[in-house]
Amino acid sequence: MISNEQATIPPGHSWNRMPVIGAACALLGVVGCAILGPGNPKQFFFSWLMAYLFFLSLAIGALFFTLFMYACQGGWGIVVRRICETVFATIPVMAVLFVPLLFGLNDLYAWSVPGAAERDALLRWKAPFLNVPFFLIRAAIYYVCWSFIALLYYRLSRGQDATGDPAISARLRKFAGPAIIVLALTSTFASIDWIVSLTPHWYSTMFGVYFFAGSFIGFIALLSVLVPAMRGAGLLDTVITAEHLHDLGKFLFAFTAFWAYIGFSQFFLIWYANLPEETVWFKARLEGSWQIVSLLLMAGHFGVPFFYLMGRDVKRKGWTLAVGGIWLLAMHFVDIYWQVMPTLHPEGVSPSVLDVAAFLAVGGCSVAAAGWLMRRQALVPLRDPRLAESLAFENA
Amino acid sequence: MAFDPLRSLRAKPLLTNPLPEGPYYGVLAEFATPTDLYHACERVRDEGFTRWDAHTPFPVHGLEKAMGIRRSPLPWIVLAAGLTGAAGGFGLQWWVHASAYPLVISGKPYFSWPAFIPITFELGVLFAAFGAVFGMLGLNRLPMHHHPLFKSEVFERVTDDAFFISIESWDPKFDASATRKLLTSLGARSVELLES
Numbered sequence: 285m286i287s288n289e290q291a292t293i294p295p296g297h298s299w300n301r302m303p304v305i306g307a308a309c310a311l312l313g314v315v316g317c318a319i320l321g322p323g324n325p326k327q328f329f330f331s332w333l334m335a336y337l338f339f340l341s342l343a344i345g346a347l348f349f350t351l352f353m354y355a356c357q358g359g360w361g362i363v364v365r366r367i368c369e370t371v372f373a374t375i376p377v378m379a380v381l382f383v384p385l386l387f388g389l390n391d392l393y394a395w396s397v398p399g400a401a402e403r404d405a406l407l408r409w410k411a412p413f414l415n416v417p418f419f420l421i422r423a424a425i426y427y428v429c430w431s432f433i434a435l436l437y438y439r440l441s442r443g444q445d446a447t448g449d450p451a452i453s454a455r456l457r458k459f460a461g462p463a464i465i466v467l468a469l470t471s472t473f474a475s476i477d478w479i480v481s482l483t484p485h486w487y488s489t490m491f492g493v494y495f496f497a498g499s500f501i502g503f504i505a506l507l508s509v510l511v512p513a514m515r516g517a518g519l520l521d522t523v524i525t526a527e528h529l530h531d532l533g534k535f536l537f538a539f540t541a542f543w544a545y546i547g548f549s550q551f552f553l554i555w556y557a558n559l560p561e562e563t564v565w566f567k568a569r570l571e572g573s574w575q576i577v578s579l580l581l582m583a584g585h586f587g588v589p590f591f592y593l594m595g596r597d598v599k600r601k602g603w604t605l606a607v608g609g610i611w612l613l614a615m616h617f618v619d620i621y622w623q624v625m626p627t628l629h630p631e632g633v634s635p636s637v638l639d640v641a642a643f644l645a646v647g648g649c650s651v652a653a654a655g656w657l658m659r660r661q662a663l664v665p666l667r668d669p670r671l672a673e674s675l676a677f678e679n680a
Numbered sequence: 681m682a683f684d685p686l687r688s689l690r691a692k693p694l695l696t697n698p699l700p701e702g703p704y705y706g707v708l709a710e711f712a713t714p715t716d717l718y719h720a721c722e723r724v725r726d727e728g729f730t731r732w733d734a735h736t737p738f739p740v741h742g743l744e745k746a747m748g749i750r751r752s753p754l755p756w757i758v759l760a761a762g763l764t765g766a767a768g769g770f771g772l773q774w775w776v777h778a779s780a781y782p783l784v785i786s787g788k789p790y791f792s793w794p795a796f797i798p799i800t801f802e803l804g805v806l807f808a809a810f811g812a813v814f815g816m817l818g819l820n821r822l823p824m825h826h827h828p829l830f831k832s833e834v835f836e837r838v839t840d841d842a843f844f845i846s847i848e849s850w851d852p853k854f855d856a857s858a859t860r861k862l863l864t865s866l867g868a869r870s871v872e873l874l875e876s
Contacts, residue, residue, distance in 0.1 A: 548797060555794055558786065594759070596751075678741070 285672060290522055291662040299517055302655025310648025316641030324638065329388030330628040331642035336385065337478065338502075338620045338643070339650045340378045341495070344471050345503025346371035347434055348496070351467065354437075354453075354460035360531050362674035363524050365441070366664050367510060370657045371503065373438040377653045379427040381646050389416060395484040406485050406561075414481055422477055426470045433463045441665055448667035471495060482627040486565040490550040497546045501539040502616035508532050508609030512602030520663055526600040527678050533599025536608055540593065544586035569622060573632035577622050585615040705828035705876040706732075706848040707859050708835060709868035714740045717843035720866040721746040724845060727862065731851035735835075735844040757815035758808050765807025770800040828876050842869075849876070 293299050321328035346368045353361050353368075389396040394407075395414040401407045407414065437456060444452045472492025480491050488494075511532065515521040554562045569578050589612055598604045625633070665671060711717040714736065721734055725748040734740075734747055770793075777783070778791040788795070817823070829835050829846060838844055845868075847859055856873060863871045 548794075552794055552797065556786070596755075 285675070286523060286664060286666060288662065288666070291520070291664045291666060293519060293659055293663070297517070297519070299514075299519060299655070300659055302658065303652045306648045306650070306652025306655050308648070309644045310646075310652060313641045313643065313645025313648055317638065317645055320638050320641060324636075325388060326391045326628060327636050327638050328642070329385060329391045330624060331636060331638040332384055332388075332646070333392060333478070334620055334624045334639065335642040335646035336378070336381055337624065338617055339374075339381075339646050341499035341616070341620070342503050342506050343372045343375050343378060343434075343650075344430070344467070344496075345499035345501075345506075347375070347430070347437075347467060348464070348500055349503060349507075350437060351433075351460045351464045354457045355464060357457065357670075359670045359673040360528065360677040362668050362670050363520070363528055363664050364507060364511060364532070365668070366662065367507065367514075368503075369438045369441055370654050370661075371506070372434045373657055374650045374653045375427075375430045375434040377649055379431065381649060382423065382427070386420070389419075393481055393484070395481060410484065414484060419477060422473060426474045429466050429470050433467065441668075442661060444668060445662055445666045450669040453669055468492070468496070471499070479623050482624065483565050483568070485561055488550055488554070488562070488565070490546065490553075494546050494550055497539065497543040498616055498619050501536065501543050501612060504532065504535045504539060505609045505612035505616060508536050508605050509613060512606040512609075514663075515602055523664055523675065525677075528674075529602060529605050530596070530599045530679050531677075533593055533605050533608070536605075536612065537590070537593035537599070540586055540590045540612070544582075544590070547581075547585075568626045568630055571630075574622070574626050577618065577633060581615065581619060581622060585612070585619060589615070703876065704849040704856060705874040706846055706851075706854065707856070707863060707871060708829065708832050708874055709845045709847075709863035709866070709871045710834050710837075711843040711845070711867065712869050714843055716867050717845065718743060718746050720845055720863070720868070723866050724847065724862075727853065729847055729851050729853050731848040731854070733846050735829075735838045735846065737839055737841060737843075740843075752819065754812065754815050754819060758811040761811025761815070762804045762808030765810075766800050766804030768807075769803030770796050773799060828874050832872060832874060834870060834872070846874075 317328060317332070349361075350365060350368045350372065352358070353365065385392065390398075393414075394400060395410065396416050396419070401411045412418075436459070440452050440456055443449075472495070475492055475495035479495070480486060480488065508529075511520075511524055511529065515524060551566060554566060568574065589608055592598060592611075593608050598608065668674075709720070711720060717734060717736065718740060721743060724732060725746065734743060736743070773796040774791065777796075782790045784790075785792075785795075834842065835844060845863065847854060847863070849856070853859075860871050860873065
C-alpha cells in the first residue's frame with residue numbers, strides 16, 4: 285500500500301538534522317539560562333514554567349487527539365497519527381524538564397513558602413491540598429499516568445508496523461475510553477497545580493477545560509504547520525492530500541470557537557457574579573498593559589483566525605493552512621504567557637531574555653527528542669487496518 | 681479564477697420559473713449501474729448541457745465532479761444570515777439596555793457588552809441555521825408538490841436500483857431527438873421523452 289521509502293525520511297534529507305538542530309537550540313538555551321538565571325532566579329523559574337507548559341500542552345493535545353481518534357474509530361487521520369504519536373512520545377522528556385521547577389517552588393508558588401499557611405487563613409484552609417509533599421506526589425502520579433498511556437500507544441502502534449496485527453488496534457480502541465478519563469482528570473489537576481495555584485486564592489472550576497481547549501488547539505495548530513512543512517520538504521507528499529489538510533483545517537477552525545466559548549464562559553460567570561475571590565485573577569489581567577494582551581487574545585486567538593479559517597480553500601492549501609497554524613501556535617504561546625506571567629509582573633507585560641532562553645532550552649529538547657524518533661520510524665502507521673481508508677479519504 | 685462569491689447565483693437565477701415551458705419537460709434516461717451513470721454524466725457535462733440532473737438511490741462518490749457541479753452559494757447565505765443574527769442580537773440588547781430602557785443591573789454600566797455575548801452568539805447560530813435550512817430549500821426550489829419526473833413509471837425505481845439522467849427541455853443545447861440519441865449512445869437502458 286505504502287512503500288517504506290514513501291514513509292521514511294530518506295538518507296541525506298535535511299529533516300535528518302532535526303535532532304542536531306534541536307540539541308543546538310537546547311544547548312544555546314541552557315547556556316543562556318545558566319548565565320542569566322542566577323542573577324534573576326524568579327524570572328528564570330517563571331520563564332521555564334511558561335516554556336515547559338507550552339511544550340507540555342502540545343504533547344497533551346497530541347495524546348488527546350490520538351485517543352479521540354481511537355475511541356471514535358476515526359479513519360481519516362491515520363496518515364497523521366504517527367506524527368501525533370511522535371509528539372506525545374516526548375512526554376517522558378517533559379518529566380525531566382519539569383525537574384528544574386522543583387528548585388524554584390518557593391519563587392513560583394506563594395503557598396509553598398514556609399509559614400505561608402500560618403499568615404493566611406485561605407491558604408491554611410487549602411493547605412491539605414496545597415502543600416509541597418502532596419504537590420510532588422501528584423506530579424509523580426500525572427507523569428506515571430501520562431508516560432504509561434503515551435508509551436503504550438507509541439510502542440504498540442510501532443509494533444503494529446512490524447506485525448500488522450489488527451488486534452492491536454482493537455486493544456488500543458478499548459483502552460482509549462478509560463485513558464481519556466484518566467488524561468482529562470490528570471491534566472485538569474495538573475493545570476490547577478501548575479497554573480491556577482500561582483494565584484492560590486483564586487479558583488475556577490472551568491480551568492481544566494480551558495487548559496484542554498488551549499492544548500488541543502495548540503497541537504492542531506502545530507500539526508497544521510508540520511504537515512504542510514513535511515510535504516514541502518518532500519515527506520509524505522504522496523500520502524497526505526488536500527483532503528487531510530482540509531480536515532485539519534476544520535479542526536483548527538472549530539477549536540478557535542471552542543477555545544473562545546470556554547475562555548469567555550470562564551470570564552463571563554466571574555465577571556457577572558463579581559465576587560472578589562474569583563475576580564482577582566481577571567483583575568490582574570485587565571490592568572495596565574495586561575489588558576492589551578487580553579484584547580489581543582480575544583481578537584487574535586478567536587476573531588481573526590475564526591474568519592480566516594472559515595472558507596474552504598484556505599483549509600485545503602498547504603501554505604494558507606500553515607499560516608493559520610503558525611498564527612494560532614503563536615497565540616497559544618501568548619495565552620500561556622497571559623496565564624503565567626501576570627503573577628510575576630503584575631505591573632505590566634515585561635519580556636525577558638530568559639523567556640527566550642527557557643523557550644529554546646525546553647523547545648530544543650522536545651524537538652530533538654521528536655526529531656530523533658522521526659529518524660528511526662515510519663512516518664505513518666504502515667500496517668494499520670484503517671490506513672487504506674485514510675489514504676482514500678475524501679471530503680464530501 | 682477570479683473571486684466571485686455570487687458566480688453560482690448568477691449562473692442559476694433564483695427567481696425563474698422552476699419548470700420549463702413548452703410541451704416537453706425533457707428527456708429521462710435510465711442506466712443500469714453507477715459506473716454507467718458516472719461516465720454518461722461526464723459526457724453530458726462535456727457536451728455543454730447546463731439544465732440537467734442525475735438521480736440515484738444512494739450517494740455516488742465523486743458524481744458532483746462527473747457532473748461538473750459548481751460550488752453552492754449556500755455558505756455565503758449562511759454567513760450573511762449568521763452575521764445578521766449576531767449583529768441583530770447585539771444591536772437589540774445595546775438599544776434596549778443602553779438607550780430604550782436603561783436599568784442598573786448588579787451595579788454594571790448600561791452598555792455591558794460581555795452580558796450581551798450569549799444572546800449574540802445564540803442568535804448568530806440560530807440565524808445561520810435558518811440560513812442553511814431555508815437557503816437550501818430556496819436554492820432547490822423546495823417544497824415542490826409535483827414534478828414532471830414523477831409521471832415516468834421507470835423513475836419509481838430511482839429509490840431502489842436504477843440510475844437516471846434527466847435533461848430539461850429549456851437547456852439551450854436540448855433537442856428532443858438528438859439528446860435522446862446521445863443518451864442512448866451513452867449506454868442508457870431506456871430513454872423517454874417526458875411531457876411537462
